[in-house]
Amino acid sequence: xxxxxxxxxxxxxxxxxxxxxxxxxxxxxxxxxxxxxxxxxxxxxxxxxxxxxxxxxxxxxxxxxxxxxxxxxxxxxxxxxxxxxxxxxxxxxxxxxxxxxxxxxxxxxxxxxxxxxxxxxxxxxxxxxxxxxxxxxxxxxxxxxxxxxxxxxxxxxxxxxxxxxxxxxxxxxxxxxxxxxxxxxxxxxxxxxxxxxxxxxxxxxxxxxxxxxxxxxxxxxxxxxxxxxxxxxxxxxxxxxxxxxxxxxxxxxxxxxxxxxxxxxxxxxxxxxxxxxxxxxxxxxxxxxxxxxxxxxxxxxxxxxxxxxxxxxxxxxxxxxxxxxxxxxxxxxxxxxxxxxxxxxxxxxxxxxxxxxxxxxxxxxxxxxxx
Amino acid sequence: xxxxxxxxxxxxxxxxxxxxxxxxxxxxxxxxxxxxxxxxxxxxxxxxxxxxxxxxxxxxxxxxxxxxxxxxxxxxxxxxxxxxxxxxxxxxxxxxxxx
Ligand SMILES: [Zn+2]
Numbered sequence: 244x245x246x247x248x249x250x251x252x253x254x255x256x257x258x259x260x261x262x263x264x265x266x267x268x269x270x271x272x273x274x275x276x277x278x279x280x281x282x283x284x285x286x287x288x289x290x291x292x293x294x295x296x297x298x299x300x301x302x303x304x305x306x307x308x309x310x311x312x313x314x315x316x317x318x319x320x321x322x323x324x325x326x327x328x329x330x331x332x333x334x335x336x337x338x339x340x341x342x343x344x345x346x347x348x349x350x351x352x353x354x355x356x357x358x359x360x361x362x363x364x365x366x367x368x369x370x371x372x373x374x375x376x377x378x379x380x381x382x383x384x385x386x387x388x389x390x391x392x393x394x395x396x397x398x399x400x401x402x403x404x405x406x407x408x409x410x411x412x413x414x415x416x417x418x419x420x421x422x423x424x425x426x427x428x429x430x431x432x433x434x435x436x437x438x439x440x441x442x443x444x445x446x447x448x449x450x451x452x453x454x455x456x457x458x459x460x461x462x463x464x465x466x467x468x469x470x471x472x473x474x475x476x477x478x479x480x481x482x483x484x485x486x487x488x489x490x491x492x493x494x495x496x497x498x499x500x501x502x503x504x505x506x507x508x509x510x511x512x513x514x515x516x517x518x519x520x521x522x523x524x525x526x527x528x529x530x531x532x533x534x535x536x537x538x539x540x541x542x543x544x545x546x547x548x549x550x551x552x553x554x555x556x557x558x559x560x561x562x563x564x565x566x567x568x569x570x571x572x573x574x575x576x577x578x579x580x581x582x583x584x585x586x587x588x589x590x591x592x593x594x595x596x597x598x599x600x601x602x603x604x605x606x607x608x609x610x611x612x613x614x
Numbered sequence: 615x616x617x618x619x620x621x622x623x624x625x626x627x628x629x630x631x632x633x634x635x636x637x638x639x640x641x642x643x644x645x646x647x648x649x650x651x652x653x654x655x656x657x658x659x660x661x662x663x664x665x666x667x668x669x670x671x672x673x674x675x676x677x678x679x680x681x682x683x684x685x686x687x688x689x690x691x692x693x694x695x696x697x698x699x700x701x702x703x704x705x706x707x708x709x710x711x712x713x
Contacts, residue, residue, distance in 0.1 A: 400711075403624045405671035407693070417711060421626075430625065437670040448668040456670065484626070497626045512628060531668065535627025 330372045330383075334361050335394040337412075344394045344410060360395040360425045364413060367431030368393055374432070374467045375439070378557050379565050384438035391435070395425060404430055406437035419489065420512065426486045427496075428471060433464035433483070444572040451577045453534035458541035459568055465500060466557045476549040476556040482506065500546045503539030519543050521578075521611030541581060544606040548585075551602035559599055563588045582607035617647060619706035620676040632710030650702040651679055657686050659699065665691040675703055 330351065336358070337345035348361050355362045368391045375381040383389040392410035401414025404424040411434040413424040424430050437460050440446055446456035461483050469479045483506075484497030494507025494515070503517035517539030518524055524540070525533035545564060549556035563585050571584045585603050593599040607613045618633040636644035656679050673692040677699070678685065688699075695703060 400708075402626065403671065403673065405625065405669060407669050408667060419711060424625070433625070434671070448670055453668075460670070487626075516627070529622040529629070530627055530674065531623065535623065535625070535671075 329388055330369060330376075331388065331390045332365055332368050332372075333390060333392045334364050335392065336361065337394050337397040339396055339399050339415075341398050343397075343407065343412065344392055345396075358395070360413065360415070360423050363423075363425035363428075364393040364395050364411070364431065367425060367428045368411070368435060370428060370471050371432040371435045371467050374463075374470050374557075378470065379562070381439075384435060385442045389438070393431075395423075404434055406434045406441075408441070411435065416487070416489075420492055421487055422489055424487060427468075427484050429461075429464035429468045429483050429485075430487070431464075432467035433460040436460040436463040439463070440568060443569045444576065445574040446572065446576060447574050448531055448534060450532035450534075451537070452575055453531050454537035455541055455572070455576055455578065455581050457534045457538035458545070459564065461498060461500060461538060461542050462545045462561070462564055466561050469555070470557050473555075475554055476546075476560070477553070479556065481546050498535075498539065498542065500539075500542040503543050517542075519610065540610050540612065541578060544582070544610045544612065547606035547609055548603045551605060552599055559593070560602075563592065563599070563603060566592070578612045582612045615648060615651070615679065615681040617651060617680075617702070617706060618678045619703065619710065621673050621707065621710075622676075623672060623674040625671045630707065630710050632706050634706060634709050647705065650705055654696075654699045654702045656688070656699075656702070657684060659686070659688045659696075661686075661688060663688065663690040663694050663696070665694040667693075669693050677703060677706070 332349075332351050333344075333347065334349040335343075335345040336348045337343065348358070349356055349365055355365075372383060372391060375383070383391065394410060394412045395415075397412045397414050400417035402417055402421045404411070404413045406412075411431065413430075414421075415423045437456070440456050440459050444459075446452045446459070448456055464483060465479065465481060468474075469476075472479075480495075481501040482496035482499055485495060487497060488494050488507070492507065492512065493509040494512070496506050498515070498517060499506040503519040504515050504523075506515040506517075508514045516525070516536050518537065519539055520543075521540060525536045527533060530536060545560060548563075549560035552559050566588045567581065567584045571588060572581065576584070582604075586600060586607070589597070589600040589603040604613070615636045616633060619631065621630040622628075634643075634647055636647060639647065656677075668691070674689070675692065675695065676687060676689050678687045690696075690699070
């Protein structure tokens with residue numbers, strides 16, 4: 244074990260910070276922590292959920308720059324890793340507890356179970372894998388076949404879904420307001436995209452970089468749904484989390500990319516708080532500085548760009564956003580940086596005077612991010 | 615004694631709040647709430663329990679307890695919530711849904 248660990252950390256110096264890593268200028272990022280291999284092994288074996296995640300982030304980042312992916316599985320943090328070009332899904336059942344990942348209930352290639360949540364998590368993560376692979380030639384979350392683990396039936400009455408750094412987790416909802424979170428394929432693709440963002444731009448989960456992080460998850464969440472349904476930008480409804488509310492709630496879904504702030508208006512829940520324009524930007528501290536609130540602004544910018552370009556949104560607008568996320572955005576990017584970068588990518592791909600470039604510029608202007 | 619919860623964040627980004635007052639609760643419930651506050655050793659918790667990693671879409675909690683002499687507020691992310699505090703947060707979450 245120690246030989247493997249040392250191999251990944253400069254002969255045992257234990258410093259996982261690579262000078263070639265652009266994230267290293269930001270001390271908050273896990274990669275810049277100095278953790279001796281022996282400690283990482285202990286964390287992997289005995290740490291609590293958050294410590295294991297941190298250890299994973301450190302190892303994943305190290306692995307990313309040095310190509311020593313076997314370290315992850317050797318430490319038992321990721322149980323197995325896929326081979327290039329392979330889709331590897333594993334679904335677990337937390338049985339209404341909070342221990343992750345829970346009991347294995349379906350692995351790749353196994354037939355459907357009687358549990359709808361299990362099958363939805365399996366099919367939804369499969370469609371998301373296929374989308375990234377076929378549309379953008381990306382092999383899973385890390386572009387190197389990262390295994391797609393999902394846990395369903397997490398906790399009791401749990402009104403949420405999340406990405407914990409290594410896997411997707413879904414609650415069943417409380418039955419009063421929310422139904423189970425696997426019902427919407429865009430929720431599944433949203434969570435998986437958090438993994439992609441973590442491996443690429445590494446957008447900080449706070450304030451504007453956090454709202455961009457959220458927005459990229461909604462953008463590709465919605466695109467996976469559109470791709471599965473073969474809908475054009477005009478045909479799509481651009482709703483995130485459609486079908487999650489029970490029939491008692493007055494609302495079509497959680498967010499609207501087309502018209503942020505209009506997804507629900509309910510006596511108990513209140514009104515959808517998302518702004519559609521910079522003039523209504525939320526400046527408070529809640530929700531990590533409003534990451535799920537202010538994402539309405541870049542979400543609408545994407546919708547406007549995609550509909551101005553026309554056709555299937557994943558082909559051009561989606562490609563511009565994907566390359567921006569993969570190659571161009573920094574972890575501290577603000578909305579204005581996202582505007583500049585997507586315009587630059589549109590210019591590179593389609594020409595500075597192209598319809599696509601004008602559509603992207605017009606979109607960011609309409610939401611008040613640039614003049 | 616009054617105990618309140620504000621839950622923000624999560625995939626849906628919705629705000630959930632509740633305030634339970636032992637003067638207005640049924641006696642058994644009031645007793646239960648006092649026990650949960652005591653079990654959490656609430657007044658000795660730090661005002662902010664930092665998360666090492668900001669996990670996407672997780673809930674953020676702000677818990678406040680007021681009794682005769684003192685008021686204390688604790689901010690904590692879902693992934694970092696100490697096991698002894700979790701039952702109090704769960705109780706107040708259930709209480710919020712009931713109204
Ligand atoms: Zn999210």
